[in-house]
Amino acid sequence: MPKEKAVHDLEDLPGIGPTTATKLRAAGIDTLDKIAVASPHEIAEMTGISVEAAKKAVQIAQESTTIAFETGEQFYEKRKLIGKISTGSSDLNDLIGGGVETNGITETYGRFASGKTQLGFQLAVNVQLPKDKGGLGGNVLFIDTEGTFRPERIEQIAKAAGMDPKEVLANIAMVRVPTTEQQILTLERADSVIQEMNIKLIIIDSLTSLFRSEFIGRGALGERQQKLNQHIHRLQTLADKYGLAAYITNQVMDNPGIMFGDPTVPIGGNVIAHAATTRLYMRKSKEDKRIVRLVDSPNMPEGECVIKITPDGIKD
Numbered sequence: 001m002p003k004e005k006a007v008h009d010l011e012d013l014p015g016i017g018p019t020t021a022t023k024l025r026a027a028g029i030d031t032l033d034k035i036a037v038a039s040p041h042e043i044a045e046m047t048g049i050s051v052e053a054a055k056k057a058v059q060i061a062q063e064s065t066t067i068a069f070e071t072g073e074q075f076y077e078k079r080k081l082i083g084k085i086s087t088g089s090s091d092l093n094d095l096i097g098g099g100v101e102t103n104g105i106t107e108t109y110g111r112f113a114s115g116k117t118q119l120g121f122q123l124a125v126n127v128q129l130p131k132d133k134g135g136l137g138g139n140v141l142f143i144d145t146e147g148t149f150r151p152e153r154i155e156q157i158a159k160a161a162g163m164d165p166k167e168v169l170a171n172i173a174m175v176r177v178p179t180t181e182q183q184i185l186t187l188e189r190a191d192s193v194i195q196e197m198n199i200k201l202i203i204i205d206s207l208t209s210l211f212r213s214e215f216i217g218r219g220a221l222g223e224r225q226q227k228l229n230q231h232i233h234r235l236q237t238l239a240d241k242y243g244l245a246a247y248i249t250n251q252v253m254d255n256p257g258i259m260f261g262d263p264t265v266p267i268g269g270n271v272i273a274h275a276a277t278t279r280l281y282m283r284k285s286k287e288d289k290r291i292v293r294l295v296d297s298p299n300m301p302e303g304e305c306v307i308k309i310t311p312d313g314i315k316d
């Protein structure tokens with residue numbers, strides 16, 4: 001039997017020459033995985049090759065793509081390497097299984113002054129602590145879309161934690177983004193800053209506000225959701241690739257369809273609901289108290305706890 005050539009690229013597939021490959025790439029079908037799940041008819045139509053030739057190419061692409069199976073045990077071993085950032089409140093840590101996890105996205109949603117940003121500040125300080133003190137010994141990329149980043153507040157929280165406030169601030173890469181384009185680009189180009197600064201926490205405060213104000217009306221909703229979807233998947237990719245934690249805040253709206261109970265729902269619909277690993281709903285209580293509800297988690301039961309926003313930061 002003739003030995004088959006190893007397939008690495010589109011051009012390695014039978015019947016796919018440079019011209020056809022260029023047409024496929026232009027149409028967004030730029031990897032073997034994408035060919036493997038494409039329809040031969042679609043490929044034939046796009047490129048002008050015969051359906052038969054396209055079928056063969058798809059078949060070879062399917063045979064040459066590898067799926068990395070893992071046993072549950074191997075996966076469990078990997079899970080043990082997941083880091084956790086303390087929130088400052090032991091009750092909140094317990095609620096979410098020990099702290100804000102790496103390799104995932106933790107979302108808080110809630111009305112204004114519910115404490116979403118304050119929790120972000122606390123995490124930005126705590127992630128810098130050593131592992132045995134509730135941190136990850138890593139630094140922060142803080143993407144501010146609302147102009148609410150406050151270095152003074154970070155200083156205050158850092159001092160209370162017995163850390164050098166100057167150093168803590170120097171370990172935070174802050175980016176103020178005024179448009180969704182810049183917000184998206186910041187993540188697209190984040191690889192180098194993540195590596196250079198040993199970033200272990202990415203905060204986007206808030207994920208949704210710019211999308212909400214730029215894409216107005218029913219006609220824009222599809223495009224908004226599509227962009228938001230890509231953006232949040234990019235965040236998950238970075239979380240996996242670098243073993244970092246992602247913390248996003250989200251605005252809320254009233255769902256008029258809910259007649260009884262709390263009508264507050266997060267912005268972003270299914271796109272964010274599916275992408276966020278852990279979802280927390282924060283609401284104001286008396287004075288400095290805030291109620292945090294765990295709405296969605298892969299491994300913890302739903303529940304609630306009370307935290308306090310104090311001058312020293314988030315406490316029980």
Ligand code: GTP
Nearest residue numbers: 110111112113114115116117118119153309310311
């Ligand atoms: P939006 O961004 O407006 O949606 O709200 P948010 O959920 O981000 O609220 P944020 O985290 O900014 O919480 C604001 C609340 O935190 C304020 O109402 C204060 O009660 C409290 N807070 C803010 N700064 C301080 C501070 O320096 N000391 C204390 N004790 N509380 C503070």
Ligand code: MG
Nearest residue numbers: 116117148205
């Ligand atoms: Mg805020």
